[in-house]
Amino acid sequence: MSRVCLALLVTACLLPGCGGEPDTPTADGGAGPVAADPGAPVAAATGGQQVVRVIDGKKWIGEVPQDIYFPDPLQVATDRRPVGGGAKAANSPAAASPSATPKTAAGKDATKSTASAVADWKSLITIETLSSEIKKIRNELTGHLQNVGKFNSGMVAIPAHGATLAVLADVAARHPGKVSWKTKAKFVRDLSAQMFSNDLARGRKSFEQVKGPFEKIVEILDGSEPAELPESKDQAVFSDVASFGGVMQRMDQGFKWIQTNARDEESYKENSERVRHEAAILAVMARVIEEEGYGFSDDEDFVKYANQMLKACQTIEVSIKNEKFEDYDKAISAIDQLCTRCHMGRR
Secondary structure, three states: OHHHHHHHHHHHHHOOOOOOOOOEEOOOOOEEOOOOOOOOOOOOOOOOOOOEEEEOOEEEEOOEEHHHOOOOHHHHHOOOOOOOOOOOOOOOHHHHOOOOOOEOOOOOEHHHHHHHHHHHHHHHOOHHHHHHHHHHHHHHHHHHOOOHHHHHHHHHHHHHHHHHHHHHHHHHHHOOOOOOOHHHHHHHHHHHHHOOOOOOOOOHHHHHHHHHHHHHHHHHHOOOOOOOOOOOOOOOOHHHHOOHHHHHHHHHHHHHHHHHHOOOHHHHHHOHHHHHHHHHHHHHHHHHOOOHHHOOOOOHHHHHHHHHHHHHHHHHHHHHHOOOHHHHHHHHHHHHHHHHHHHOOOO
16 A cells, blocks of 8 residues: 555656656657756756756756656556565466465375374373373383392383383374473483393393483483483384384283273272273374384284274273263273284284
């Protein structure tokens, strides 16, 4: 709007009798501007009109250079295009489709695919449950790593703790929820994997192998930055950092706890928070084991069972929230049957 007003004002100033250039006869009898010698004295303006001068080949109207004015102000005044970069080139993608969204190389909606990846983890586990499980693992490993004797007695449980910690650290980095160590989650993930760089055995060697990386993990969780952190990628393949055996061990532990402690209507209500916690961990692991690196991604039955287990875990969450024991009971039975079918021929 300001541009239009300026153009109209300039137009008015350039009209005859309104302060334009003084007319002088030309060779063909028309009127033309006066080309003054820059060294010549400037005569006073007459009739309220400014004197036109030429200095170094450039026209001046009074003390203002003439080239600041639009050559055709009326045309500018009728131009309705937005000013300041708002207009798009006619052949640009945005101009052709204003509502178009960026596409990935595969032709998918990049924004949607990114949002789906984030929402997927959010729909499986809350950041509070994730943090609670990591705190639990930390406490368990602290107990096992007090000395070699306690390490030896608790060694069987350690692989499940390490695999779960690696998985959840990677999930924490992708999850929209906040944890204080989120920017260092990749180090927690890879340090968890380092604890199992070699198969565990009773004795000090394996004890030190687990204890060293774990102490660095504790520092990170406490807000510090330990020395000699691994060179870690922002995201990793789950199968590279969490053993299949450790993941399955954690799934087995969680489901057995539910079967033992929350199998009737009274006990499922009493232990509802713990059941929801275990179901969320189970859902995450069911999603993780579908990954190609674990060797079952081309097994249609295995993938189907994993997907059905994930959905059953989500049913557990909803049924507890809505106090629908019948739905809860069916979901637990479904998981039990899925485990049996999946293990047949795969153990």
